[in-house]
Amino acid sequence: MLCYIVNEVLVSHSVKPRRIHSLEALLNDCVAFYANLISLLPKARILDPYNVEFRYPGDFATVKGAKEAVLSLREMRKRLRKALGV
DSSP, X not given: OHHHHHHHHHHTTTOOOOSOOOHHHHHHHHTTTOGGGXXXXXXXXXXXXXXXXGGSXXXXXXXXXXXXXXXXXXXXXXXXXXHHTO
């Protein structure tokens, strides 16, 4: 999951990640170490609802929204892994 990669970026800099589900907030913490990651914040905003809201019955994503989320996820994963040197 993407949240684990975001947390690993923080841990690699001896920062204990906050216990929250917001990718946007966690990514914002990473920006202190990698300023170029700030450009990923809009993608994190797209993914945040999928991290919690759509996990439980009752709320559903649209096909268009899900496709946008997958593209955002791939871009974020690629850039975060690069930051980690993986």
